[in-house]
């Protein structure tokens with residue numbers, strides 16, 4: 001049975017049309033993958049269903065009845081539940097409070113019925129594989145991956161007929177993603193209609209029944225999964241052939257730029273030593289919790305209590321300021337918390353570090369700075385209505401490019417990229433790989449931390465594999481294979 005049909009939906013924001021004549025549908029017991037590059041309009045279309053935005057024109061038909069979805073509450077009452085791309089949990093409240101926010105269980109006298117609420121929360125946590133988390137735990141004490149699963153638990157608490165998942169797997173590791181996909185399959189068995197947004201095509205081929213593709217706000221088509229190869233999906237999404245995803249690797253120069261000796265941060269990193277050459281891409285692999293992110297922080301001077309040494313061009317790094325002065329840039333994996341100020345413009349975000357550098361004692365000429373910003377927008381192909389648009393309104397992938405641009409215009413000598421392509425579509429990935437390649441050609445070194453093995457294998461000259469805060473192995477050239485990385489990462493090889 002058809003649960004939902006959207007007909008000829010259009011949507012404009014301030015006279016800019018972002019959706020043009022989109023058709024979409026989902027049936028009972030069906031998983032539909034909604035695909036498209038960054039900025040294609042996927043989240044916007046789903047926010048219309050969630051009552052966050054109203055369409056400019058078009059029809060929404062739910063189980064045969066035309067509806068106008070007024071607001072998020074109304075959407076919920078129509079049995080639609082959404083997991084938004086950006087997190088919406090309140091950090092200072094507990095898991096249970098977040099899940100039942102605004103609809104707390106009460107006892108006869110209007111008192112909150114904590115016992116029931118916690119029991120229901122525990123049940124929901126069990127469904128998403130988080131049985132070890134207490135309903136009382138604060139969100140701020142949960143990891144990013146756990147928060148994602150809690151968002152899913154919350155969505156399940158609405159007993160929806162239609163469940164929208166906007167990139168639920170972007171922050172999950174392989175094991176958690178696997179759990180998520182299995183959960184989706186079991187919800188489908190129970191008759192739920194699921195709309196699944198992801199940039200990982202393996203996930204699509206694994207669970208989706210049908211694929212709907214948007215490109216640049218246009219409806220490209222709908223096709224059953226058995227009629228599609230991955231290549232077909234990619235060409236529908238980007239409108240061009242992407243056979244050369246990775247550029248040819250450039251050769252590192254002989255000069256050494258970074259020297260790390262016996263680096264130790266208590267409880268986080270143990271005796272890490274390695275060197276990096278000018279123009280080298282050094283990949284860092286490892287499972288969640290292996291110390292990859294901690295390594296990036298330590299190199300950037302963020303741990304005051306570190307032992308051992310980190311030397312950039314002979315200079316000991318002891319603070320972030322020292323790191324920046326020595327030419328190190330750090331692009332973190334959490335663009336919302338660390339990388340960007342969402343309610344400032346693209347222009348302001350791009351120029352944040354620049355301001356710090358040049359504004360001392362001087363007035364900044366808006367004309368000069370705005371041509372700098374425009375230049376980066378062009379160079380990185382950032383899709384934005386203009387440099388004065390709020391960063392928070394750009395699509396996820398384009399936000400990531402702003403973070404990159406912000407650091408690149410500081411002329412770093414070593415750039416640390418922590419999961420630079422997370423949540424980014426394949427076209428934008430190719431662009432980021434091209435940017436990394438161009439940087440190395442200019443003699444800039446890149447430390448590429450990634451949980452995507454094809455990306456490491458395709459980009460890095462050499463790969464360090466971390467496990468429990470140590471470098472468990474180093475792989476170069478032919479030796480570098482997915483199997484070997486995985487073995488080292490899981491502690492399977494100690495002396496090979």
Ligand SMILES: Nc1ncnc2c1ncn2[C@@H]1O[C@H](COP(=O)(O)OP(=O)(O)OP(=O)(O)O)[C@@H](O)[C@H]1O
Pocket residue numbers: 013018036037038039040041042043044045085383384385393394395396397398423425
């Ligand atoms: N509130 C808003 N105001 C103005 N423009 C917006 C708003 N929300 C989205 N847009 C614009 O609409 C277009 C589509 O954005 P949307 O977030 O739907 O893309 P997406 O397909 O979800 O991309 P991603 O894969 O990066 O998440 C983008 O150009 C974006 O800048």
Ligand SMILES: [Mg+2]
Pocket residue numbers: 042043044085166395396
């Ligand atoms: Mg989106």
